[in-house]
Amino acid sequence: MQKREVGKLIVMVSNGDNNAFQDLYLQTKRGLFAFLYTYFHNREQTEDAVHNVYLKIKINAGAFKEDTNGVAWILQIAKNYALNELKKSERTTPIEEWHKSIDNGDRGSVTDAMERVLSEEEQRIVTLHVLWGYKHREIASLIGKPLGTITSQYKRAMEKLRKALKED
Amino acid sequence: MGKLKRRWEKELDQMTYSLDREFVKKENSSKAVEKSKPFYKRKKFISIGSLSFALTLILTFVLTFSFTQPKKHESAFVVEINPAVVFVLNEEGEVSSLVAINSDADVIVSLDETKEDVIGKSAPDALKNYVDLVMQYGFIDKESGATVRISTDDKGLDLDGFCNAIEDFLCEKGIMNVVFGKNLSTDEFCDLIGVEKGDGTSIVQKIAKMPTLYAEKIAKEQDVEVLREEYFQTMIKSVVAEYVISIIDRDPILQEIFETVSFEDINEENYIEAFDDIFQFMNSIINLEWLLPMLELPENAEEYVKMTSNSMPFRQSYLKEKNKEEYESQKTPVSKESVNQYLSEILSQYGSLDNYWNSQN
Numbered sequence: 001m002q003k004r005e006v007g008k009l010i011v012m013v014s015n016g017d018n019n020a021f022q023d024l025y026l027q028t029k030r031g032l033f034a035f036l037y038t039y040f041h042n043r044e045q046t047e048d049a050v051h052n053v054y055l056k057i058k059i060n061a062g063a064f065k066e067d068t069n070g071v072a073w074i075l076q077i078a079k080n081y082a083l084n085e086l087k088k089s090e091r092t093t094p095i096e097e098w099h100k101s102i103d104n105g106d107r108g109s110v111t112d113a114m115e116r117v118l119s120e121e122e123q124r125i126v127t128l129h130v131l132w133g134y135k136h137r138e139i140a141s142l143i144g145k146p147l148g149t150i151t152s153q154y155k156r157a158m159e160k161l162r163k164a165l166k167e168d
Numbered sequence: 169m170g171k172l173k174r175r176w177e178k179e180l181d182q183m184t185y186s187l188d189r190e191f192v193k194k195e196n197s198s199k200a201v202e203k204s205k206p207f208y209k210r211k212k213f214i215s216i217g218s219l220s221f222a223l224t225l226i227l228t229f230v231l232t233f234s235f236t237q238p239k240k241h242e243s244a245f246v247v248e249i250n251p252a253v254v255f256v257l258n259e260e261g262e263v264s265s266l267v268a269i270n271s272d273a274d275v276i277v278s279l280d281e282t283k284e285d286v287i288g289k290s291a292p293d294a295l296k297n298y299v300d301l302v303m304q305y306g307f308i309d310k311e312s313g314a315t316v317r318i319s320t321d322d323k324g325l326d327l328d329g330f331c332n333a334i335e336d337f338l339c340e341k342g343i344m345n346v347v348f349g350k351n352l353s354t355d356e357f358c359d360l361i362g363v364e365k366g367d368g369t370s371i372v373q374k375i376a377k378m379p380t381l382y383a384e385k386i387a388k389e390q391d392v393e394v395l396r397e398e399y400f401q402t403m404i405k406s407v408v409a410e411y412v413i414s415i416i417d418r419d420p421i422l423q424e425i426f427e428t429v430s431f432e433d434i435n436e437e438n439y440i441e442a443f444d445d446i447f448q449f450m451n452s453i454i455n456l457e458w459l460l461p462m463l464e465l466p467e468n469a470e471e472y473v474k475m476t477s478n479s480m481p482f483r484q485s486y487l488k489e490k491n492k493e494e495y496e497s498q499k500t501p502v503s504k505e506s507v508n509q510y511l512s513e514i515l516s517q518y519g520s521l522d523n524y525w526n527s528q529n
Contacts, residue, residue, distance in 0.1 A: 030180040148510030
């Protein structure tokens with residue numbers, strides 16, 4: 001996914017271009033869903049989150065600065081939304097209920113395997129690299145960890161994921 | 169990673185289906201966003217006495233040194249990245265020959281560039297050029313980093329120097345890496361390269377009797393069923409099928425037609441039969457006749473060697489082309505500190521480099 005293209009589409013959305021919004025959605029929906037899933041761990045809440053994040057993108061597209069990183073902008077909106085929602089859930093939902101809402105997922109799916117064998121951070125690193133095309137160096141800067149750590153975490157995560165998918 | 173990514177994207181498409189109905193209108197008039205590879209100045213006046221004293225010192229030093237230093241000799245070591253290749257050095261420390269000890273190594277060993285840039289070069293230079301070729305043909309993923317093991321039974325070899333040469337090269341290319349040397353006993357080294365132990369001949373003599381290509385080696389040693397399986401995995405599934413899939417991936421109409429086909433789910437026993445239907449259909453649209461001979465399985469050892477050899481130019485050019493963008497992409501060099509930190513992380517997780525190596529292979 002070309003980060004510069006995403007930026008251009010956001011600018012077009014801010015000018016009221018609905019076709020550009022549709023293109024933006026099609027280009028980013030998989031990565032956004034996977035990214036938000038690492039926060040909510042279930043399909044229902046993730047779908048709601050994706051829906052709401054795209055609405056926020058549409059409403060706030062005017063605030064996006066041209067020639068900056070469109071993908072990073074979208075992910076920041078998504079992360080802020082997810083963290084706010086999770087805080088609200090912790091305040092209003094008993095922990096047991098919240099844990100019950102975590103999907104068992106379809107056994108054998110990549111999403112299920114990731115949920116079972118990877119930590120949240122590992123899930124995010126894999127999602128950012130595989131689906132969003134972020135280089136390890138960029139992920140290291142995003143997450144605030146050394147490059148060597150990200151590379152070794154990624155390798156470990158992929159080994160665990162491959163093993164889990166083989167066993168399924 | 170490509171297969172995982174395709175599978176994951178398909179799942180995500182199913183999971184976002186209900187959202188599609190909200191955000192995607194039926195009439196889509198916008199253009200599809202394109203998807204998406206550095207005199208002594210001498211005193212003239214010397215007394216005869218001091219000259220003869222100096223000469224005596226020099227002679228003594230040279231004679232002592234020549235008795236304590238080991239004689240130059242031929243030697244051998246193995247470099248495993250995947251591929252796995254035996255390097256044979258002459259007495260001057262230059263690469264005199266290479267022997268492939270796995271199938272992927274055949275791709276590199278049989279290149280003209282290998283003959284020009286590796287054979288005849290000093291070991292450190294040869295190693296850098298060799299690793300460069302390995303990168304060019306896609307055997308090193310720049311993002312995942314490289315793990316390289318150099319093994320030998322010759323304790324006189326400068327393993328540290330060889331490791332440093334490769335490490336420096338990879339760091340310069342911006343590739344995180346673990347490069348380490350391993351001293352083996354002669355028996356262990358024989359097991360590694362696949363030669364008989366204890367017959368009285370030296371390692372270099374044993375290697376000299378090995379065929380250069382792995383395909384030729386296993387053709388002499390393995391049953392035809394093993395050879396057919398080897399050909400199926402390395403050629404049909406990894407090259408021909410991937411090439412055909414890459415054609416589908418580049419064409420929106422073919423993508424639509426083959427949308428419901430999941431190549432990963434095709435049973436290996438029926439792979440050729442299932443794939444043949446796809447291939448025949450595509451051949452009616454674009455000329456793929458030239459690929460047909462590569463879709464057969466060899467009937468005997470001789471055919472296996474011949475088919476492997478005949479298909480090698482296509483295999484090489486496919487791998488090179490597939491990896492071209494990645495190979496040419498520029499990366500910021502990686503510092504030694506980063507590499508050392510990466511190594512610490514690995515050691516804290518795996519306990520030893522041997523454990524780490526075994527987990528990767």
